[in-house]
Every structure is written in structure tokens, then in C-alpha cells.
Amino acid sequence: MNRTRTLRVDRIACTGEGLCAELLPELIGLDEWGYPIVRDRTVPERLRGHARRAVAACPRLALHTDA
Amino acid sequence: MTALTLAGSPLWYASRAGGTLALVLLTATVVLGIASGGRAAPRSVGRFEIGLLHRNLSLLTLVFLVVHVITAVLDPFVHLGWAVTVLPFAASYRPLWLGLGTVALDLLLAVLVTSAARRRLGVRRWKAVHWLAYAAWPFALFHGAGTGTDTRLSPQLWLYAGCLAAVMASVWWRLAKAGPGRVVGRLVAALTATAVPLVLGAFLATGPLQPGWSQRAAATAMLLGGGR
Ligand code: SF4
Numbered sequence: 001m002n003r004t005r006t007l008r009v010d011r012i013a014c015t016g017e018g019l020c021a022e023l024l025p026e027l028i029g030l031d032e033w034g035y036p037i038v039r040d041r042t043v044p045e046r047l048r049g050h051a052r053r054a055v056a057a058c059p060r061l062a063l064h065t066d067a
Numbered sequence: 068m069t070a071l072t073l074a075g076s077p078l079w080y081a082s083r084a085g086g087t088l089a090l091v092l093l094t095a096t097v098v099l100g101i102a103s104g105g106r107a108a109p110r111s112v113g114r115f116e117i118g119l120l121h122r123n124l125s126l127l128t129l130v131f132l133v134v135h136v137i138t139a140v141l142d143p144f145v146h147l148g149w150a151v152t153v154l155p156f157a158a159s160y161r162p163l164w165l166g167l168g169t170v171a172l173d174l175l176l177a178v179l180v181t182s183a184a185r186r187r188l189g190v191r192r193w194k195a196v197h198w199l200a201y202a203a204w205p206f207a208l209f210h211g212a213g214t215g216t217d218t219r220l221s222p223q224l225w226l227y228a229g230c231l232a233a234v235m236a237s238v239w240w241r242l243a244k245a246g247p248g249r250v251v252g253r254l255v256a257a258l259t260a261t262a263v264p265l266v267l268g269a270f271l272a273t274g275p276l277q278p279g280w281s282q283r284a285a286a287t288a289m290l291l292g293g294g295r
Binding site for chain 2: 013017018019022023057059060061
């Protein structure tokens with residue numbers, strides 16, 4: 001259960017909606033065109049719930065967490 | 068007020084209230100869906116809040132729809148039976164108008180199931196089914212206007228008008244914001260957005276707002292659905 005999770009943005013599917021950065025600003029920033037920049041791919045334990053919510057909120061299903 | 072409204076059982080009132088609330092919530096869900104599709108970015112609320120509200124209101128819509136359907140089926144006045152909840156146009160009471168509601172429910176259930184499984188389906192298939200929600204909304208509206216025993220009450224009419232105005236405004240806003248491309252899609256949307264208010268207005272004027280609608284609502288069914 002304690003495997004580390006990593007964030008991955010599917011660059012082809014992502015349309016720069018920016019919802020993920022609103023929900024997970026600790027790990028995701030936006031570039032000047034509104035596309036996400038993952039600052040840190042590993043999701044710390046305390047941010048797991050937030051990461052899950054950001055993944056669920058992406059309207060393009062472009063954000064993934066890999067176990 | 069029609070005699071039927073006065074004579075309705077508590078279950079009938081519950082069903083009407085549930086149905087009306089479901090329509091209002093569905094309208095809000097559609098508006099929010101269009102807003103996030105059009106990348107509305109109001110300054111005071113986050114984009115993710117629009118998305119979450121869209122999801123939560125859609126689930127609430129289904130809750131009220133369940134109340135609406137169960138109370139309607141249990142109502143002894145109309146003897147609907149459980150089959151009509153999923154099989155359209157099979158009802159003994161105003162089959163055509165009730166059937167539109169069943170179609171809307173079926174469409175929304177398809178949207179619910181595919182949304183729950185969207186990760187497995189992939190974005191294309193999920194979105195393809197999600198478009199059905201746009202069809203469900205007019206079905207629900209005409210179902211309410213044609214089946215509702217209180218369509219002639221002016222608060223109810225204002226409510227329908229409000230729902231219509233909200234969705235029409237968001238569709239036109241979305242079309243105004245849309246870039247080039249998808250010409251067919253935009254044309255279809257524009258034509259539908261023009262047609263729905265006209266057809267609804269004509270329908271209300273010739274149908275539910277005329278005396279004797281309850282008899283005719285039952286009769287339309289005989290002609291179209293060979294009602295039982
Ligand atoms: S929410 Fe999804 S589509 Fe939007 S920027 Fe993030 S990954 Fe891309």
C-alpha cells in the first residue's frame with residue numbers, strides 16, 4: 001500500500017485546462033500557455049488525496065498517477 | 068388549476084416536486100457542463116469548482132429523479148408499473164409524454180455509467196456518450212410540460228421558461244466563444260437551440276395550455292404508441 005506514486009501528464013491528451021494545477025499547486029505549476037509543469041513527480045504521502053482529486057478532475061483524463 | 072391537480076395524492080405531489088427539482092438541477096448541470104466545456108474562468112471561482120459542482124449537481128439530479136420515478140410508480144392513480152421506468156412509451160398513462168421522461172432517464176443512466184467507468188473507456192468513448200446528456204435535457208423538458216398536471220400554473224411555466232433561458236444562453240455563449248472548425252456540430256447546435264424554444268412554445272400553446280389537454284395527452288398516445 002505504501003508504494004510511491006508518481007504523477008504523469010499525457011502531453012498529447014492534455015489541452016491545458018489547468019484544473020490540475022488549481023487542485024495540486026504543490027506539485028503542478030502552469031507554463032505561460034496554461035499547460036502543466038510537473039515540478040515533482042513523486043507524490044508525498046500527505047498529498048495523496050489531493051493528487052487523486054486532481055487526477056479525477058482532469059476533463060481530458062490526461063493526468064495519471066502511476067503506482 | 069385543473070381538477071387533477073387538486074385531486075392528486077401526496078405521492079403525486081412528491082413526484083411532481085421531485086421531477087421539477089430534477090429538471091432544475093439537470094438544467095444547472097447542463098449549464099455548468101457547457102461552462103466548463105467553454106473554459107469559463109470566472110475570477111471568483113476556480114475552474115475545478117465548476118467541474119466539481121457539475122458532477123455533484125448531476126448526482127443530485129439523479130437522486131431527485133429516483134424520488135420522482137418511485138413516487139410516480141407507487142401513485143395508485145396512474146398504475147404505471149415498474150417497466151415504464153426503463154422502457155419508454157409503454158405506460159398506460161400519457162404514454163408518449165411519459166415516455167419522453169423514460170428516454171431522458173435512460174440517457175442519463177448511460178451518462179452516469181460511462182462517467183463512472185471513464186478511465187476504463189478512454190476519453191473519446193466517454194465523451195461520445197456524454198453528449199447524450201444534451202439530448203436528455205429537451206426530452207426532460209417536453210416530458211415535464213406534456214405530462215405535468217401543473218403545466219398550466221404560471222409559476223411552473225416561469226420555471227420552464229427560466230430553465231430554457233439558462234440553457235439557451237449558455238449554448239449561445241458557447242457558440243460565440245467557439246473557434247472555427249466543427250462547422251457541422253456548431254450548425255446543429257445553433258439550429259437545435261433555435262428550434263427548441265419555438266417548438267416548446269408552439270407545443271405549449273396548442274397542447275397543455277388548451278382546455279382538455281389531459282384527455283388529449285392520453286389520446287396522442289393511442290395514435291402514436293398504440294397505447295395500452
Ligand atoms: S487538468 Fe488535465 S487537461 Fe488540464 S492541464 Fe491538467 S492534465 Fe492538462
